[in-house]
Amino acid sequence: MATISTYVGVDHSLSACGFAEIVVRDGQIASHRAATVGTDPVDGLSSRLGLIGTAFLEFIDWEKDPRFAIEGFAFGARFSRETMAMVVGAIRYAAAAMRPADPEFVTIPPATVKRVLVPEWHGFSLDNWTAAGRTTKFKRSMPPKEDVIAGLFRLYGINCLDDAQADATGVAIAAAIKNGRLPAQYPDNDTPTKKQVCKTALPRQAVPRRNPKPKAEGQSPGLYS
Numbered sequence: 061m062a063t064i065s066t067y068v069g070v071d072h073s074l075s076a077c078g079f080a081e082i083v084v085r086d087g088q089i090a091s092h093r094a095a096t097v098g099t100d101p102v103d104g105l106s107s108r109l110g111l112i113g114t115a116f117l118e119f120i121d122w123e124k125d126p127r128f129a130i131e132g133f134a135f136g137a138r139f140s141r142e143t144m145a146m147v148v149g150a151i152r153y154a155a156a157a158m159r160p161a162d163p164e165f166v167t168i169p170p171a172t173v174k175r176v177l178v179p180e181w182h183g184f185s186l187d188n189w190t191a192a193g194r195t196t197k198f199k200r201s202m203p204p205k206e207d208v209i210a211g212l213f214r215l216y217g218i219n220c221l222d223d224a225q226a227d228a229t230g231v232a233i234a235a236a237i238k239n240g241r242l243p244a245q246y247p248d249n250d251t252p253t254k255k256q257v258c259k260t261a262l263p264r265q266a267v268p269r270r271n272p273k274p275k276a277e278g279q280s281p282g283l284y285s
Contacts, residue, residue, distance in 0.1 A: 066124040069231030078224030094225035113154035129235035173230040177211040178203040
């Protein structure tokens with residue numbers, strides 16, 4: 061008997077909120093659909109939040125009994141974390157209004173979403189960092205939006221219209237991987253620790269030291285310029 065499960069991913073944003081649904085059948089993505097909901101900054105905050113919540117309800121196919129996943133907050137976001145929390149709250153409130161029990165939302169970190177879609181990005185592991193020819197101290201970073209969209213198509217054959225849909229799809233895929241419904245496309249042990257990120261510097265080529273100037277007769281020991 062086939063094992064079928066449905067995952068809905070959300071890329072929360074006040075200006076362009078992405079929704080994505082994947083249906084997983086026996087370890088493979090059988091179907092996919094996505095949508096982007098844009099709001100006008102001219103409208104008030106309450107109206108924009110209401111529009112996002114309504115669009116989320118219209119997107120969900122409740123007969124499939126989906127599992128929900130949402131992307132975690134990112135540092136340096138265009139809008140404040142308080143505003144992002146309001147967007148997440150509007151989505152969760154809309155979902156709770158349709159179900160007697162409070163639906164569970166799994167939170168997927170932004171780095172995990174990008175790592176699922178662009179596993180070879182040099183900002184994810186020390187091995188990728190050195191393979192990319194970088195000789196400075198490792199720095200964690202995120203891949204560009206176009207790489208995320210391209211990676212989703214290359215690894216899973218899914219084409220999205222924009223990065224909001226691609227991120228939402230990545231959230232859904234990451235949730236399916238977390239639940240063991242999809243195989244991971246990346247190693248589990250290549251993420252550097254915080255100590256490695258902050259303190260590990262890659263070896264550099266040795267630079268020969270200049271010979272010091274000869275000490276003049278009668279000169280006291282000291283540093284030479």
